[in-house]
Amino acid sequence: MDYTIPENLALMVETIRRFVKKDLDPISQQVEKDDRIPDGIVEAMRELGLFGLSIPEEFGGLGLGALGECLVYEELSKTNACFRTRVATNNGIGSQGIVLDGTPEQKERYLPRLASGEWTACFALTEPEAGSDAANIQTTAELVEGRWLLNGRKHFITNGSESHVATVFALTDKSKRAKGGITAFIVEKTYPGFSVGTIESKMGMRGSHTCELIFDNCEVPAENVIGGQAKVGQGFKTAMKTLDKGRLTMAASALGAAQRLLELSVDYAKQRVQFGRPIAEFQAVQFMLADMASQIYAARQMLYHAAWLRDKRGSAVIKEASMVKLFCTEMAGRVADMAVQVHGGMGYMKDYPVERFYRDLRLTRIYEGTSEIQRLVIAREMLKA
Amino acid sequence: MNLVVCIKQVPDTETQIKVGADGKSINMDDIKWVMNPYDEFGVEEALRIKADKGGDVIVVGAGPKRVTEALRTALAMGADKAILIEDEGLYGADPIFVGKLLAKAIEPLNPDIVFFGQRAVDDDCGLASSSVAEALGMPQLAVIVKQELDGDTIKVQRPVEGQTNVLSTKLPVCLTAQKGLNEPRYASLPGIMKAKKKPLEVKTLADLGVERDDKIEIAAINPPPERAPGKVIQGETPEELAVNLAKALREEAKVI
Ligand SMILES: Cc1cc2nc3c(=O)[nH]c(=O)nc-3n(C[C@H](O)[C@H](O)[C@H](O)COP(=O)(O)OP(=O)(O)OC[C@H]3O[C@@H](n4cnc5c(N)ncnc54)[C@H](O)[C@@H]3O)c2cc1C
Numbered sequence: 001m002d003y004t005i006p007e008n009l010a011l012m013v014e015t016i017r018r019f020v021k022k023d024l025d026p027i028s029q030q031v032e033k034d035d036r037i038p039d040g041i042v043e044a045m046r047e048l049g050l051f052g053l054s055i056p057e058e059f060g061g062l063g064l065g066a067l068g069e070c071l072v073y074e075e076l077s078k079t080n081a082c083f084r085t086r087v088a089t090n091n092g093i094g095s096q097g098i099v100l101d102g103t104p105e106q107k108e109r110y111l112p113r114l115a116s117g118e119w120t121a122c123f124a125l126t127e128p129e130a131g132s133d134a135a136n137i138q139t140t141a142e143l144v145e146g147r148w149l150l151n152g153r154k155h156f157i158t159n160g161s162e163s164h165v166a167t168v169f170a171l172t173d174k175s176k177r178a179k180g181g182i183t184a185f186i187v188e189k190t191y192p193g194f195s196v197g198t199i200e201s202k203m204g205m206r207g208s209h210t211c212e213l214i215f216d217n218c219e220v221p222a223e224n225v226i227g228g229q230a231k232v233g234q235g236f237k238t239a240m241k242t243l244d245k246g247r248l249t250m251a252a253s254a255l256g257a258a259q260r261l262l263e264l265s266v267d268y269a270k271q272r273v274q275f276g277r278p279i280a281e282f283q284a285v286q287f288m289l290a291d292m293a294s295q296i297y298a299a300r301q302m303l304y305h306a307a308w309l310r311d312k313r314g315s316a317v318i319k320e321a322s323m324v325k326l327f328c329t330e331m332a333g334r335v336a337d338m339a340v341q342v343h344g345g346m347g348y349m350k351d352y353p354v355e356r357f358y359r360d361l362r363l364t365r366i367y368e369g370t371s372e373i374q375r376l377v378i379a380r381e382m383l384k385a
Numbered sequence: 386m387n388l389v390v391c392i393k394q395v396p397d398t399e400t401q402i403k404v405g406a407d408g409k410s411i412n413m414d415d416i417k418w419v420m421n422p423y424d425e426f427g428v429e430e431a432l433r434i435k436a437d438k439g440g441d442v443i444v445v446g447a448g449p450k451r452v453t454e455a456l457r458t459a460l461a462m463g464a465d466k467a468i469l470i471e472d473e474g475l476y477g478a479d480p481i482f483v484g485k486l487l488a489k490a491i492e493p494l495n496p497d498i499v500f501f502g503q504r505a506v507d508d509d510c511g512l513a514s515s516s517v518a519e520a521l522g523m524p525q526l527a528v529i530v531k532q533e534l535d536g537d538t539i540k541v542q543r544p545v546e547g548q549t550n551v552l553s554t555k556l557p558v559c560l561t562a563q564k565g566l567n568e569p570r571y572a573s574l575p576g577i578m579k580a581k582k583k584p585l586e587v588k589t590l591a592d593l594g595v596e597r598d599d600k601i602e603i604a605a606i607n608p609p610p611e612r613a614p615g616k617v618i619q620g621e622t623p624e625e626l627a628v629n630l631a632k633a634l635r636e637e638a639k640v641i
Contacts, residue, residue, distance in 0.1 A: 007453070008457075008577050008580070010454070011454065011461060011577045014458070015573070015577070019571060048571060048574055049574030049575040049576075050574065052575075053574070062574055072574075
């Protein structure tokens with residue numbers, strides 16, 4: 001088995017490595033305090049091409065496969081997670097519905113703007129009554145005089161307040177729900193009846209904003225059903241395909257953060273002296289470092305393998321992707337916990353990045369499908385006839 | 386304008402260098418290879434001149450196949466074309482010889498400016514550029530932090546011990562770049578995709594009609610001596626500590 005990274009992907013990783021080291025990491029703590037990424041940095045991310053990783057080349061993106069996208073996210077996640085999140089909805093859940101199921105006209109209108117980062121896209125599925133049970137959405141869409149009227153409220157929407165366009169899922173047939181009753185719409189922020197509600201105050205992910213989106217007789221043109229008229233009622237499939245695709249990249253992000261935590265922990269253990277010796281000489285500390293390194297190694301192998309499999313097959317790897325998301329995010333949680341332990345009190349201090357990674361990583365086990373939901377998917381795939 | 390930039394691939398400055406088993410080369414396992422940081426200033430400056438005055442930026446490297454990666458990085462930054470003189474045994478060769486070799490590949494390009502980094506961060510020689518200038522009969526302006534082109538005249542600034550030398554000459558010229566000349570751009574991701582499709586020509590020593598005639602060879606590489614551990618001055622009171630420190634400085638370190 002050959003795990004050599006293709007040259008162009010290796011060069012991309014190198015660019016990201018430098019960008020993180022020179023431009024992002026030095027302002028990580030500042031961004032955390034300000035809860036805001038400076039405009040100049042967003043512009044630099046646009047110039048580097050970070051908003052268009054997964055959008056096809058013909059629409060101005062890079063058209064990277066799963067392995068390429070994962071490698072970029074792994075590297076980009078070695079600093080404050082908000083930077084990755086700023087581009088993640090354009091590359092992932094925000095744009096992929098259009099990439100996977102959009103009409104040629106929809107692709108033409110939206111994808112180039114999303115690939116360049118001129119526009120930001122978000123993905124609006126979750127509602128107060130519909131989290132893991134996403135099919136239980138209450139937002140409705142009704143066709144009135146040639147246009148759709150959306151009514152309802154979405155919450156926990158990443159980049160919702162920064163977005164120019166949202167992929168929104170609404171009920172078009174209450175009796176059918178997931179089986180033909182949910183439709184995916186492209187909603188531009190300028191459409192009448194659309195507004196941004198409360199911006200949530202979160203445990204972490206500062207610098208990235210998550211908010212409510214409110215639809216009050218929001219008017220959406222008939223042609224803005226993703227995939228066109230024929231796809232009315234098929235939105236739940238679009239949502240599930242989109243989420244499937246994102247699982248590997250979420251895992252890659254958790255992996256990159258875990259790797260950084262290991263590096264910070266090794267450095268700290270070598271220089272922190274207690275009882276007259278660097279703590280790295282105590283076996284209890286060594287065991288933590290060894291466990292972190294081994295789990296990261298395992299996670300990386302399964303991630304790269306699943307990404308390679310996906311690129312090779314050219315289709316979803318549903319069971320593997322859920323396994324990888326489950327393992328990598330849970331692994332990163334354990335690594336973060338050990339990293340805090342290795343750092344002792346310093347690991348609990350806001351002046352030091354370990355505490356931030358610990359909080360930010362907690363989210364990866366919850367969104368885009370909780371760990372429990374990943375297990376349900378894995379078991380379902382495994383047990384189905 | 387024909388702008389040529391010579392590029393050396395060197396170990397990343399963060400790499401821990403270990404001496405190889407033969408005692409006269411470095412251990413190549415686990416080395417991350419990158420474009421010599423000073424060469425990046427050369428690439429950047431050439432790209433800026435191109436943007437301003439037009440022309441082509443051609444990057445030239447010599448060494449094993451892996452050097453392709455450094456050349457591709459330059460293509461991704463925006464260079465138009467690359468030439469690799471591929472030879473597995475070139476790393477560590479006599480820099481004067483490497484210069485002669487590069488000159489053979491550069492001459493047919495009719496360069497107006499040949500850029501180098503002021504030195505490579507691995508062997509710190511800074512000789513290949515002089516060798517190229519000599520072979521091509523060009524003036525060499527070394528270690529520059531600013532250049533201005535006016536027709537076929539170039540004026541450069543070169544820092545010397547806190548002062549600045551201003552030098553000028555007619556093109557063609559060989560320049561070596563110092564930190565401060567510019568802020569090199571990143572190889573953007575779209576740039577990297579485009580670089581895949583840009584021409585990268587591979588030549589051998591035989592293609593260029595050159596045979597190895599190194600005048601020097603590396604006899605040995607010695608790692609820096611290991612740093613002696615620090616000493617903690619003992620004492621109960623500030624007075625006692627001061628006395629012991631003064632004693633150690635006088636009797637052991639012999640500095641007072
Ligand atoms: C910061 C942040 C950003 C987000 N961004 C977005 C976004 O951009 N777009 C979007 O649409 N959504 C987004 N979400 C929503 C996210 O996907 C949901 O929070 C997640 O799917 C869980 O839903 P819930 O919060 O309603 O929890 P619940 O579904 O209420 O889950 C509570 C607990 O019950 C468990 N549980 C639920 N059902 C089962 C079951 N059948 N079997 C076993 N256990 C079960 C869960 O695993 C969990 O432990 C975001 C959330 C957060 C916190």
